[in-house]
Amino acid sequence: MLDRVREQRTAAEPSLFASLPGDISASFEFFPPKTERMEEQLWDAVLQVRDLRPAFVSVTYGAGGSTRERTHNTVARIIAEAGLPAAAHLTCVDASRAETRAVAERYWSAGVRHIVALRGDAGTPGAPFTPHPEGYASAEELVRGLLEVAPFEITVAAYPETHPDAVCARSDLDNLKRKIDAGATRAITQFFFDAETFLRFRDKAEECCIGVPLIPGILPVTNVAQARRFAEQCGAHMPEWLDGLFDGLDERPAARQLVAATVAAELCRKLYAGGVRQFHFYTLNRAELSYAICHMLGMRPHGGRA
Template identity: 40%
Template sequence: MNATDQHRPAFSFELFPPKTPEGSAKLKTVIAELAAVAPEFFSVTSGAGGSTRAGTFETVAWLRRQGLDTAPHLACIGSNPDEVRALLAGYGAQGIHRIVALRGDLPSGTGTGSAGAFRYANELVEFIRAEHAADFHIEVAAYPEYHPQAPNPARDLENFKRKVQAGADSAITQYFYNADAYFGFVDAARTLGVEIPIVPGIMPITNYTQLARFSDACGAEIPRWARRRLEGYGDDLESLRAFGHEVVLRLCRNLLDGGAPGLHFYTMNQSGPTLRLWADLGLST
């Protein structure tokens, strides 16, 4: 990689494993459409408590057979060292060299006693580094508006720094719609000596009810002015999506103009909204 490549923004897409044969067939079409613009990698999520672990592994294996760089999510909650060790060996055998290491969530209805051997993502990062040294590029999560379970932003930032000190190479943020929150988080992290790339997570707006539910659960703020506009469209999906596109397009432009090292798109297994942003941003393949 030359010096120019090192400073070129990197773009990546997130997928989730399908649950049905129909979903699998649709996802393969979506992946082909997204792959045409040559993202740096695709990440593949894993459900709470490893509930989609097999689906994640199968989706990753299919992506690799297509020659696509892939980063599986690996959540530590509900896992034990032997399970993690086996997954890492399996991914390594497929030529996977990037892991998104997360704490993850317990499935609903289970108690904290089911959390497994790892409590926090920094412990998982330490384990991966101890087992595989530099074999994997490790991504971790960051929260510009701070994690909903953290008592305050300062504590959340300390938790993020622990993941970096444990051996993380770069970070992907929770989605947000306020560029100042991202830049403020990056500035605060740099003040603490954190120098790894922090890539903004981007969520296209296509369904307000779904977005509001996600945002309330994960602590991502939808600005009040945007909520009012989105609520006002009601069942007018065409107008809602046109407005949502402009909101996210403006956000992406502000982030890239401000020096963000790339963008990570939460595609929700759809190609259209992300590719429209890609085209309007003038991103090259």
């Protein structure tokens, strides 16, 4: 009887996405293309999100500067042709301070005013990070160095489930605090799959006097195996129930898209209920899912209902 009452109450509740005012902002992450076809795919994704007036879009940077030129060209094109505020990723990996400074100066000359500053990881999975003998040893040092070049807006990374290299959760928060104190203006989190993970992390960050915006990073999952590899690399917990949701959909891409959008949108709606109004989407250069989630949260193209 109690189960039936509970079910009836649940059925009578309004839709999770009914009448949302669209009071969110979103940013989107892309990676630089390797081929002309990938360039077309990326540009299609950029144009899809352009009318949502994103807070910014960011472009990743390969280990050891392996995508340095492509990252620069992609960011410059987004600024010049799409008219969007674009942030370029920059890491400490395999670069001297002089080389990093030269890259930053080139970004500034190209109109880039926002950098996502990361320590970065070694190119070989599982290998420890080893600083360049003449380079920056941490994201904190990188932030300070960038601000010596120009008054960049700087975003750094945060880890709700603790960075794999951190001694403990508190030391990881202390490291985040040092990056903020060095001059970073916001932090974007590694992806996660449980709203409470982020909300607890936000509370602990506030206790550590971290007062800048903490923006949850959202990864819409269509390929569970790929997402699990990503999670293992960054220390994120991948719930087993995701496997069950996608079981049997290997040959049904449209169904996978629907399931992925539903799961990620539910996560975002729970975060919204927890007071979150800023979201960062890891698009993997495909914007359809992120666009759909923003739409369900009430976001509309410029000129439509906001």
